[in-house]
Amino acid sequence: MQNEIQSAVGFAHAKPEKAEELGALLVSFAERSRNEPGCIGSWINQDAQDPALFVFYEIWATREDLDRHLAQAYMQEFLAGREAYLAKELEVRQLTLTGSVPGAVSEPADPAEMNQRYLDAYAARDIDAIMGVYAPGAAAVWEPGKAVSGAEHRAAVVEFLKLEPRLSAKVAERYIVGDTAALVIDWSIEVPSMPEMTGTGRGLDVLKKNARGEWRYVITNPFGSL
Incomplete structure (x- = not known):
């Protein structure tokens, strides 16, 4: 059929x-x-x-x-x-499409699981996968007090990947209210070519559930903390 x-x-x-x-x-x-x-x-x-x-x-x-x-x-x-x-x-x-229907990629029910998807995308150096965890118009804070979005965000990620960063992150706390979630993230980064960027911190990420029931980042702020 x-x-x-x-x-x-x-x-x-x-x-x-x-x-x-x-x-x-x-x-x-x-x-x-x-x-x-x-x-x-x-x-x-x-x-x-x-x-x-x-x-x-x-x-x-x-x-x-x-x-x-x-x-x-x-x-x-x-x-x-x-x-x-x-x-x-x-x-x-x-x-x-003819033939069998390909299996759909499973979406996490828990917004905290998006943290691993984010890390996997960075580890794979996959720019489309990285941008795919964000909602349209999402804001990413790349330095305190300055956020980028859209094409500017993508360009910043492309340049960042050239430095071959190694990221790790753990969800320390999570809070969910309806279709909105806040994740407190303990992270570390190592950039061999730029030792001054190597360090650790506690960030705050905000996600929203879209019309398809998928969690997507609307704000990622590695400098934010509770």
Whole structure:
């Protein structure tokens, strides 16, 4: 029996002077998509030979979920103004999955388990997995009194990964009220190339449960404490 899963694959050929801007925009769209109801996955790829060519791939639980995504205001705004970014018309194909349905990635019921997912993503140096633990628009404090979000956050993580940091963190306390959770984190970091960054601390992270019942970080603050 055919399942309801829908996929979309697209090819976006950027104007050379707009390639970097379009790439950042598409990545932000994928991050937002992953937090929408029914999104199983959303990925952006850049052609290895042509840096102005971006290929995106999305998987949705049902056609209704895909249609709801395409009707989002940010998608409609992009589609209406896409000629400003594209050297040729956007090519999109909508697909229906054949064969067996792949197993879904299990989501932790306890928000404290997101701490391990965060550590695993950093250990794997997987930028998409790191950004995937955050809700759209989430804030990350990179120095006391200064938070970054969106494309600026992603860029900061990319640069940080180049230092090959080694992280460890343990949930010392957790507090849950409805769809909001606060985690007190005892952490340590080792950066062999920059000994001045090596150290320990106690941070405060805030998570919220999204419409799909998934816990995602909305604030990570390694300098915060109770």
